[in-house]
Amino acid sequence: MKKIPLLFCLCFILASCSHKPARVAVAPAPQVDQEQPAPEGTPPVEAEKTTPPELPPNPGAEVASESKPLLVETGVASWYGAPYHNRRGSNGEIYDMNAMTAAHRTLPLGSIVRVTNLASSKSAVVRITDRGPFIEGRIIDLSQAAAKQIGLVQRGTGHVRVEVLKTxxxxxxxxxxxxxxxxxDREKLAREMADHLSRRYRTAKILTFNSPAGNWWVRVRVKDDLRARAEEITRDTKTSEGGVFLVRLD
Incomplete structure (x- = not known):
């Protein structure tokens, strides 16, 4: 009876010693394709050449520092950036908020003006490329770069002196x-105003459009684009929303 367990253990030990360890199959690393020569006639690939971006023109270089102003006005300035950045301005150029430019309602496009922050005495020379601001009480809308130079970005608005140096x-x-x-705020209101003006001023061309900021506008083009007639309509027209502004087109 005692020999049976001993014999069983001996057989188990012999079987364990004769067992071979299992082999684990490992996939070989993929071969790397050898670089093939380019076919004859294929132009060599050159590294892309990049040219540094052109610096925005400096309007201050167009006028002498001691130039006497042709016109001086004081009032509130504001500034505009996105969503107007990279959109076409009133002069046909693409607006760059990093250039020294500004918007004015009545100065000829291309005018050079000096804008001075009356609170800090910091100034910037800018070129008028756009129309605005279309908010009552404001006289000029600066690019972000110009507003930064005179310390107006954080506050958004400020009292300034505008000196027209060249037109x-x-x-x-x-x-x-x-x-x-x-x-x-709504297109319906703008179109209702446009219909009213069309009936009142039959010789004028009425245009309705929306701005990148999302609000709607009505523009009245008087016959022959005469200033006296445009000023008359500006005085005689009232609106319950927004304002009425005299605008120079050129």
């Missing part, structure tokens, strides 16, 4: 003029 055309005479109304 491509006369300030007082000539020009093409229009009237702009708005902004309206």
């Amino acid at each position: 491509p055309q006369s300030i007082e005479s000539g020009g093409r003029w229009a009237v702009q109304l708005g902004g309206f």
Whole structure:
């Protein structure tokens, strides 16, 4: 009876010693394709050449520092960046908020002006490339770069002195003029105003459009773009929303 367990254990030990360890199959690493020569006639691939971006023009270089202003006005300035950045301005150029430019409602496009922050005495020379601001009480809308230079970015608005240093055309005479109304929160209100003006001023061309900021505007192009007629409509027209502004087109 005692020999049976001993014999069983002996057989188990012999079987364990004769067992071979299992082999684990490992997939070989993928072969790397050898670089093939380019076919004859294939031009060599050159590294892409990059050119540094052009610096925005400096309007201050166009006028002498001691130039006497042609016109001086004081009022509130604001600034605008996105969503107007990279969109076409009133002069046909793409607006760059990093360039030294500004918007003004009545100065000839291309005018060079000096804007001075009356609180800090910091100034910037900018070129008028766009129309605005279309908010009552404001006289000029600066690019972000110009606003930063005179310390206006954080506050958003500030009292400034605007000195007109150079203009491509006369300030007082000539020009093409229009009237702009708005902004309206809803398109329906803008179109109702446009219909009213169309019935009242039958010789005028009425345009309704929306701005990148999302509000709606109505522009009245008077016959022959005469300033006197545009000024008359500006005085006689009232709106319950937004404002009525005299605008120079050129």
